[in-house]
Amino acid sequence: MLSKELMAASTRPLILTILKRGESYGYQIIQDVKHLSGGTLEWSDGMLYPVLHKLQKDGCIQSKWVVSNEGRRRKYYSITEIGLEELQTAKEQWLSIHEVFAKIWGPTPQWATD
């Protein structure tokens, strides 16, 4: 279980990464996150939406309403140029932090996490 602060910091790049692969809607994004993290990242589902809206307000993603085959209206989000840039920046930052920790702590042996 990640700390609240780390969750808040990692959510944005995570969503941007998912959307970089292609447009998606809220429920699908949640499923992807759960699937990708293997359960490490757990939010209450509703909390995704404020983050999405904030990203949209900041111009990182855009949205449109789409009616699906079964007649359900879904709001699809897709990444923008600004979002791509932010993702790139975030990626560099995360990797550099990762690098620092990797150097300090060395390669993580399997047993250390047990």
Added chain:
Amino acid sequence: MFDLEKAIKEWKRSLRKNRGYEDGDIEELESHLRDRMDDLINAEISEKNAFETASEEIGNIDSVASELHKTRAKKIHWEQSSGVMALLPNYVKIAWRNFTLKKSYSIINVLGLSVGLAACLLIAMYVQYESSYDKFHENSDRSYRVLREFDLPDLKGTISYTPSSLAVAASENLPGVQKAVRVQVISPVVAFGVHEFVEPDFLLAEEGFFDIFSFEVLKGTPNLDQPNTILITENSASKYFGDEDPIGKTLSIGNTEMEVTGVLATPRSNSHIYFDFIASLNISRTSWGQNNYQTYLLLHPDQQIDSITEELKNLIASQIGSNTGLEGDLFIPHLQPISDIHLGQGVSVEIESVGNIQYLYLFTGLAIFILILASINYMNLATARSMERAREVGLRKTIGGSRTQIAFQFLGESALIALIAALFALLISYTALPFLNNIAGTSIAISDFVSLENIVLIILVTLLTGLLSGGYPALILSHFQPSRVLKSAFKSEENSFLRKGLIVFQFTISIALLAGTAIIYNQIQHMKSTSLGFNPDNILLVKEANFLGNDLNIFMNEIKQISGVESVSSGFSVPGSFFINSMWQPDSPNSEAHNMDYSFINFNYIETLELEVLAGRVFSESFESDSFAVVINEAAAKDFGWTPEEAIQHKLLRGSNEYQIIGVLKDFNYRSLHSEVYSLALFGPRRQQRYVTLKVNPETNLPQVITNVQEKWEQFSSIPLDYSFLADDLQNQYEAEDKLVRVFGSFAGLAIFIGILGLFGLASFTVAKRTKEIGIRKVLGASTPQIVSIVSIDLLKLVGIGFLIATPTAWFFMNEWLKNYAYKTDINWWIFPTTGILALFLALATVSGKAIRAAQMNPVKSLKSE
């Protein structure tokens, strides 16, 4: 049975209750819920459980809503980072709303302030004008006039007339003196062909005049060292020569022909010298005996004034000593900078009537007072109305307004009002300037006043007024505690004591000014009506009688025949006119010489003026020796240490001439009542007489008498008849006082007006605040007069207190002022109650107007108010 759609509907309704959600949010969440439920149902979970799980997984809907709201809300900076500038538009908006919402208060504020500022502006113009005299001359910083001060045990005084030798001696002996110029003012008849006029503004001046005085030359050369040349102003040029070129033309001045060598611009009015003509002055024989000239000195640059004065003093002492044997301390020279002449004090006989620097101080004080009065109105109304602004202050403070910020807002508001008032004030003073020129006898032009310094000054004074009047309200208003003022029942009477104090102050000033005006007026009336020791009534003066020459006696005999003329005489001087001044030696060997006024009179003069004889007799045609006789006044006898009876045993000596004293007159006020009666000697008939005096029967047809006199005059003289009534001339001596009472009275009136205006504002405020109370009183049976008195009494009490303070204050200051006069009125006790009642009456009229209206209001209406 579980109804999924109904459950979803209810779920959505619960979302809608939270304002954090907008419609799109709810739809998005709904589609999420349905997707999740589809997955769960596919996993063989019942609809009911699927709904419960899915909605649970969405989490706390309130925290989601709050997060959603945060993403939408603008970021608000609760700290004071935006600063005052960002709020400026808001301040202006609020100020303007307040201004338009409360029109009557705003009008009172702006009107009061603009009248106050306009009064200030006018006074500033007047003061600047008065102190600008003779500063425009290029060399004014090193140009001086020599004053003659005599300082004897029983006689002190300063005159501006000096002997003709002074200038010569100064320029010959004092290396520090660059130029010494003598000037004389005469009133000759100037003629060119058929044009012939008496010219009262005629200067005789020497070469060097234009080195000292920078009067503008339009044409020709101002060359005064050529004898019999004359410079004329453009006005005189067109008066005598029309459109023709005056240069080279010849004007007759008396029997002398003078060639016009230059044309001058009309001299600026802010100089102590005024002229229509300047003729060259040529003095062949100089003496130290007669004081006939004004002497001006132009010093070399960097010359020490003290050392020059000292040198001059020694020079005069040696010259007078060697020339006449009189004591040197009869003539202590003073060098008076020419720019000080206009506001100079205590110099008898000036070319033009001078200003009075004390009046300038007085008026400056008046200006400041009026401005304070106007500011007080603003202060009072603003604090009185502070309740209405209290909530605004509370709200501003609640959302983070600091005290300084709120104080700044209200200061800004008052500065804005002051600026608006200043614009009106400019308009008012522009309109009122001719009026000021009229009552103050000035000729101020707006263009004289427009300068960078003055503009800056006006803006500064305006802002200062804004600060002064807004400072206190700002302090009060910014002090309010939000928690208190936001409660609806908030009432504050904390500042009412100060408010009352300010009203008392206003009325103290107003009543004192009013009383002062009355006392000045009284003094003028007193001077005009004081028994002068002679009877000036019904005396017609024919002036310029010297032009009759040898025909004087024939002329006098002729006009004696005119019906309505009771008696005729003549004299070199009449009361109020110029008397010659000189030293006279008595015949007793141990007595010292004394300075005396003297003149020459004809037979019948003393009878015509109804002068009282204390001892001896008056001139009579039956005594041939009377041309060497003299009549002196009581003061002169006292000077020489004689009783009237002793005096007629003595003689006055001058050179080899002896004059027998034949009579002593009771002192009469031949000078204005500003000064005590001086020693006077009246000598027997001479050929030269300047005035013919006619006693006219008051019952007679006056215009007819004047026409008849004119006919006779024209038989003997080529110049037009110049006449006046002695009583009128004497009234004109008090021009300065007349001017003072007019200016002072006008500004006192303004002060009262501002005070009344403020009272009106407060009265309407009080009445508005007590509407409900008045309604209840009416319902309980109070009559209109009762209500009016209840409402008015508080304000009237304040006026009463003002009166109590004003009375001793005004009495003290006016008593000091009256000390300037040798003959002064007693301060009438009734002036104070009268002005007090007048102020009270005005105040009552102002307040009761409002109160009566409130009292007559239908209580049903007034009780509904608030």
